[in-house]
Amino acid sequence: MTFAEKLMRVYFDFVYNPVYDFTTGRLSRYRKLQTACVGKLELRDADRVLCVGVGTGNEVLHILQVNSNVKIVAVDYSETAFRKAYRKALASGKKIEVLNMDARCLEFAAGSFDKVLCLHVTDFVEDNRQVTSEILRVLKDGGRFVITYPSDKEGLKLGCNLLRDVIRTNLNSGKHPVKAFFELIAQMLMGFVYLPLVFRPKKKFYLRRELEAMITGLTTGHFQIEEDSIYQDFIVYGRKSIKGGGSGAS
Secondary structure (H helix, E strand, O other), X not given: OOHHHHHHHHHHHHHHHHHHOOOHHHOHHHHHHHHHHHHOOOOOOOOEEEEEOOOOOHHHHHHHHHOOOOEEEEEEOOHHHHHHHHHHHHHOOOOOEEEEOOOOOOOOOOOOEEEEEEOOOOOOOOOHHHHHHHHHHHEEXXXXXXXXXXXXXXXXXXXXXXXXXXXXXXXXXXXOHHHXXXXXXXXXXXXXXXXXXXXOOOOOXXXXXXXXXXXXXXXXXXXXXXXXXXXOXXXXXXXXXXXXXXXXXX
């Protein structure tokens, strides 16, 4: 691990994750994105589900709302994060397995999981091909995956989109206007804790054709690519190839 990566881990443990649920985690648009991605997993009873980069565990709660009869394994390199994820799941009546692990080197045997979910991890990892390869390796043949990637449109447009969404949500919340106003100001001020992310190692932005080429090079399974118009993310989802099955993007 490089010195820059160690600093980023400290930042996540002591700044980003402690305030996440009061900032990004409260954005209605982000909750909608999580719900949409979980829906694409097509969860079934007894599925073994891996959450890569689980963060504070909000997607775990979305999974349990859809189907509580699944077994969830959650990995993250921040202990502050996955401890929160564990407590949230436990509070909802479900015990999950949480592990400290690097997404670039998943310590599981090939074909260990029926479903894999990976939200907003590729925003913070330089070698996204390695992360994607590891996800597909630990996924069973025929298993479903959902991974988000930053598009080439991220940046100022993303910030403006989210700000509009926050304002709209507060105005339509039904709360007293003064209370809604001060909550909006508090959310905006808390957003400053994310400034250090600007100085992290440059991340990879993707064009649709680049993602198609990368995924096609890693699996012959069928997959689709959608773009979230607000969050400016590409959502790649599909099924790992079964021997003799079809392939390609749509």
